[in-house]
Every structure is written in C-alpha cells, then in structure tokens.
Amino acid sequence: MHFVDGITGLLFPARCHGCRSPIEYDRTPRLCTSCFSRLSPLISPLCSCCGTPFPCGEDHLCGKCLKKTFAFTRARSLFAYTEPLRSMLVRFKFGGDLAMLETLAYLAIQESVEDVGRRADCILPVPLHLNRLRSRGFNQALLLARHCFPGMLDKVFCDVLVRHQSTRPQTALSGKARRKNLRGAFHVMDRERICNQNIVLVDDVLTTGSTVDECARTLLDHGACSVEAVTLARVLAGRLTGGAEGQY
C-alpha cells in the first residue's frame, strides 16, 4: 500500500490548493507553508453586529449598524477574501474543484465555525436560483455547510429557503443597487421549519452583506426568531479585487 502511495505521489504529486506548487505530504490542509501563513483570519476588534474588522480598539457597533441597517443579528466572516483564499474559492466555485472542500472546512473549523452552528436550530445555505444551480452543478454554500458542520447535518436544510428570482450578478453593483436587485429574491418553502427558530445562514463570501441581509429579512418575515450569518471569507473595504465576488 505504501509502495503504491509512493508511486502515485511521484507520478501525481499533491499540489497546494493555494499556489498549485507540489507539496511533500498530501494532508489536510493541503496548503504549502507560504500559502498557509498568508491566510488572514478575521479576529477582534470587529463590529459586534456585521463583523466589519476595525484596525484597533475593542468590539463595537460600526456606523451602519448603529443605524440598524441589517436584519440579521450578527454576521461573521472567518477570513479576509485575500490570497490565497480568493484563488481557492474561485477554483472551488467557478472551476468546480471540490477537492478543495476538505481544506476549506478544515480552515473554518480551526476558526471555531462549529460554535456558530451549535447556537442554531437550523443551518441554511444561501440558495442559488435553479438556473444557476443547474449550470454550476452544485451550491457552494450547501457544500460548505455540510463540510463545516459535520456533526450537525440534521440541522442543515437546503429546501427551506429558495431563490425564486434570477438576479443579475452582483459584482458591478453598488450597495444600494445590490439591495434593490435582491428585493423579493428569496422565498420560504417550509414555514414550520423556521418558525420561532434561531437560524444560521451559510455562504462562501460576504461582500456588502446585502445577500444574507435579504435572506434574513425573508426568514424573519416568515416567523424565524433570529438569523445569524457566517461566511468563509469577506471582501474588505477597498480591497475588492474584481472577478468573482457576489456572482451567485
């Protein structure tokens, strides 16, 4: 067995999910030392509502949240949407590289994502419209939810919240236009499931928060008790690097 593994390793060396360079050992997380060290976990100080990171000080509400802009109770993103995570998520989501999932979930679990899941009665992935689901073949948010909460699969539901309106890709839109583009896009299919429940929404990337906010608004309108959002990555202000964000 070890011999076969050795030959396979020689012929098809494991590659770092970040920079694609060959790595010596095929283990999770499959990242070289350099890519691993470039990950940017988002830690305090953060906005205690929307999770926007602050340069210094303690957790407090940002200007937007002081005005109670968002419907969700809290939003947390585990990492900044910077390299190498950006390339990883692009290859996962648009390139269909599902081998990446194990490493992405490992990183999320290292950042205590399971604590968020434990607070929830229901874990809902942000849904894709059926047309996009058909063309992509999978919902990245559902796969992330299943891999990040392996002990809580009985709480993960993919058919409770649906997207029944195909929206324009969000990439080129401003915050206000994003919200308008999403209005009425989501629908609750199973009201009983969410009634008086604490919900956690899962997505891959948070850009302005308008997608999870619209989901939260819809869930609360249909009787949910509270909605929290968790995403693997977050686009930081001034670092919108073009390409993949918001193209659900």
Ligand SMILES: [Zn+2]
């Ligand atoms: Zn690397």
Ligand SMILES: [Zn+2]
């Ligand atoms: Zn905030």
